[in-house]
Structure formats: structure tokens, C-alpha cells
Amino acid sequence: MYGYRAERDQGRSSDERSSSSGGAERRRTFVFRTRSVHRAKRGLCDAATTQTILPKMTKFPPTTLDVPLRELLRTLAQACVQIAAKLRTAGLSTDVLGAAGDINIQGEQQQKLDVLANNILTDALRSLASVAAIVSEEDDEPIVLSESDTAKYLVIFDPLDGSSNIDINGPTGTIISIMERKSGAPAKTASLQCGSQQVAAMYVLYGPSTVLVYTTGEGAHGYTLDPVSGEFLLSSSNMQMPESGPYYSTNESNLSEYPVAFQKAIEGFRTGTLTGTKLGARYIGALVADFHRTLLKGGIYLYPPTKKTPHGKLRLLYEANPLALIAHEAGGAATNGATDILNIDPEIPHQRVPLVIGSKNAVEAVRTLVKADA
Numbered sequence: 502m503y504g505y506r507a508e509r510d511q512g513r514s515s516d517e518r519s520s521s522s523g524g525a526e527r528r529r530t531f532v533f534r535t536r537s538v539h540r541a542k543r544g545l546c547d548a549a550t551t552q553t554i555l556p557k558m559t560k561f562p563p564t565t566l567d568v569p570l571r572e573l574l575r576t577l578a579q580a581c582v583q584i585a586a587k588l589r590t591a592g593l594s595t596d597v598l599g600a601a602g603d604i605n606i607q608g609e610q611q612q613k614l615d616v617l618a619n620n621i622l623t624d625a626l627r628s629l630a631s632v633a634a635i636v637s638e639e640d641d642e643p644i645v646l647s648e649s650d651t652a653k654y655l656v657i658f659d660p661l662d663g664s665s666n667i668d669i670n671g672p673t674g675t676i677i678s679i680m681e682r683k684s685g686a687p688a689k690t691a692s693l694q695c696g697s698q699q700v701a702a703m704y705v706l707y708g709p710s711t712v713l714v715y716t717t718g719e720g721a722h723g724y725t726l727d728p729v730s731g732e733f734l735l736s737s738s739n740m741q742m743p744e745s746g747p748y749y750s751t752n753e754s755n756l757s758e759y760p761v762a763f764q765k766a767i768e769g770f771r772t773g774t775l776t777g778t779k780l781g782a783r784y785i786g787a788l789v790a791d792f793h794r795t796l797l798k799g800g801i802y803l804y805p806p807t808k809k810t811p812h813g814k815l816r817l818l819y820e821a822n823p824l825a826l827i828a829h830e831a832g833g834a835a836t837n838g839a840t841d842i843l844n845i846d847p848e849i850p851h852q853r854v855p856l857v858i859g860s861k862n863a864v865e866a867v868r869t870l871v872k873a874d875a
């Protein structure tokens with residue numbers, strides 16, 4: 502309404518405008534709305550949003566981190582900003598949506614955006630002397646960048662998680678684990694360490710907002726992308742996962758294929774016999790988004806073994822490990838049913854694992870059922 506009045510007023514002289522009742526007020530509103538409209542047209546946030554976030558502009562990554570790790574995290578975050586930009590306008594380009602035509606080592610159809618996101622991250626990392634090797638879901642083998650002693654980091658990632666959501670404008674994410682190379686270890690296999698050895702873990706959720714959550718072992722912290730500055734700004738420090746929560750999350754169409762203990766767990770959550778109260782069902786089909794909800798609201802996410810995927814579907818190194826470290830730092834837990842995710846020794850880079858992750862009480866309840874059935 503104000504925008505309409507302001508446009509109408511544009512055709513009048515300044516005297517006419519200021520003499521009419523509330524003219525000064527409308528002029529102020531006009532300036533405000535005009536800036537908003539220009540920003541909105543450029544795909545940026547509106548003035549009100551900018552004004553609200555200005556007072557607490559703590560940028561990612563924090564200045565308290567060691568310089569090489571800070572530089573690495575900054576590079577990764579900026580690569581994710583590029584991925585977010587590709588996703589935001591995906592429908593406007595013929596090069597972004599749809600299948601790429603190749604099958605990755607997991608036997609999965611690669612989407613163009615899987616490949617694009619992988620290239621953005623990999624190219625960004627090539628410029629850093631601190632990176633020894635990259636392990637990506639989309640590359641069959643680890644990419645060795647340097648065997649030099651100064652190249653101490655191993656960067657392990659799922660460039661685009663939740664690929665089935667790409668074409669429907671649903672939430673997707675990027676998941677990253679960072680390890681340090683043990684002295685003398687060949688870069689190619691150095692990332693085969695258990696998750697407790699991670700020096701940092703991070704994910705970016707591309708949803709209505711682009712949100713980054715990370716840990717370096719000192720709590721889990723959340724940042725939100727400010728589209729005006731292109732910086733991630735602190736939005737929640739020391740995130741805590743509720744000890745129990747309102748939702749369980751699993752691909753229920755696989756239920757009949759789950760081992761009995763997991764079937765009992767789902768039944769217990771659904772009916773309330775396991776947790777005291779009946780949990781609601783939520784499943785987005787993108788691990789990052791399902792995990793983010795679980796981190797904020799509490800509850801549990803389960804991807805148990807199935808007939809098709811007897812070792813689980815999700816990957817230990819770049820899906821389960823980083824999210825398990827973040828869950829742990831936020832007071833939650835993660836297990837494959839029998840062993841804490843962070844204590845599993847990997848044998849191969851693309852190793853799969855059953856994943857149960859979320860609020861401490863709910864994860865503990867599943868652990869107890871699995872133990873009783875063993």
C-alpha cells in the first residue's frame with residue numbers, strides 16, 4: 502500500500518507531496534521501500550533484514566582458530582556460497598538441473614549439481630598448501646594434492662547431499678570432515694582414521710536460508726549467510742540438542758527390511774512405548790536437513806541396514822562422521838546400533854554405515870534394543 506502511494510506521489514511536485522497530510526512520513530517510507538525493491542530485484546535481502554543483523558556481525562570463521570585451519574574453513578565456506586548461488590538460480594539455466602550422465606563409485610546417478618558442487622569445492626582447495634588430499638563422494642579415489650609436511654589437512658566431503666531434492670527445489674546440503682595427516686602417512690590413505698580424530702566438522706544447509714554449522718571440538722556453532730555481504734554471520738553459538746524431542750525420521754518404506762531391533766525401535770517411537778510420548782514422523786530425504794531439524798528440535802534419525810544396503814546406505818567418512826561429531830558437541834549421540842560412530846575404524850574411503858543419530862535418550866533406547874537382540 503505504501504509502495505503504491507509512493508509511486509503515485511512520484512508524479513507530484515515536492516510541495517504538493519509535503520503539504521499533504523503525512524507527506525514526510527510517506528517520503529521516508531518511500532525511500533525505505535525503494536531501497537528494498539532495488540535490493541530485492543538484485544536478489545539481495547531487504548533493508549529491514551540488514552538493519553536487524555548489523556549489530557551482531559561475527560563472521561565465520563572465528564579469529565580464535567589457528568591461521569591454516571581458519572584459512573581452510575574460510576575457503577570451504579566461500580565455496581559453499583558459490584554452490585548456494587548455483588542452487589538459487591538452478592531453474593534458470595540448462596546446465597545446472599538434471600542428470601550428468603555418469604554413475605559414481607556408489608553406483609548412483611550423478612546429477613549435474615553433484616558434479617558442479619564437487620568441482621567448486623575441489624578447485625577452491627587446490628590453491629591451499631595446507632591440504633594433502635581430498636576425499637569426495639563423487640570421486641572414485643582420493644585426490645592427492647601434496648605429500649609435503651606442511652600439507653597436514655585431509656578434507657573429506659559430500660559435495661551435495663540430498664540430490665533427489667535438487668530438481669524439486671527442496672533442501673540440500675554439503676557435509677565436510679577435516680582430519681590431520683599423521684606424520685609419515687601417505688596422503689592417499691591418511692584419511693582412514695576413526696571419526697574421533699576429526700579436527701573439524703561442518704555442514705551447510707541450502708534451505709530458505711543458507712546455514713552453516715561447524716565444530717572444532719569446542720561446541721557446535723551456527724551461522725547464517727547474509728546474501729548482501731556474502732558472509733556467514735553467527736546466529737547461534739553453543740548449540741544444544743534437546744535430550745529428547747518430538748520427531749523420529751526414517752525412510753519408513755524400508756521398515757519391513759530393517760533388523761527386528763530397529764523395527765521395534767520405530768514401533769516404540771511411533772506409539773510412545775519407548776519414549777513415554779508418541780513421536781511424530783518427519784523425513785525430508787536429505788540427511789543434512791533431517792539432521793539440522795534433529796539438532797534444533799531433538800528427536801532421532803535412523804538409516805538402518807536394509808536388504809538392498811546390508812551395511813547401511815550412508816557413508817561413514819563424509820556423512821556419518823562429521824554429523825556425529827557435531828551431534829556429540831551439541832550433547833547428542835550417534836551409533837551404528839552397536840558402536841559409537843566416532844569409534845568406527847574405516848577400511849575404505851566410501852565405506853557405508855548404519856546410522857542412528859539424535860537426542861541422547863532416543864539413541865540410547867535404540868542401542869539397548871539392538872544389544873538385547875544381538
Ligand code: AHG
Nearest residue numbers: 659661662663664665752786787788
Ligand atoms: P546423496 O544425495 O549425497 O547421495 O545422499 C543421499 C542420502 C541422504 O541425503 C538421504 O538422507 C538419503 O540418501 C535418502 O535415502 P533414501 O532415498 O533411501 O531414503
Ligand code: MN
Nearest residue numbers: 659661662663
Ligand atoms: Mn549424501
Ligand code: MN
Nearest residue numbers: 638659661662
Ligand atoms: Mn552427495
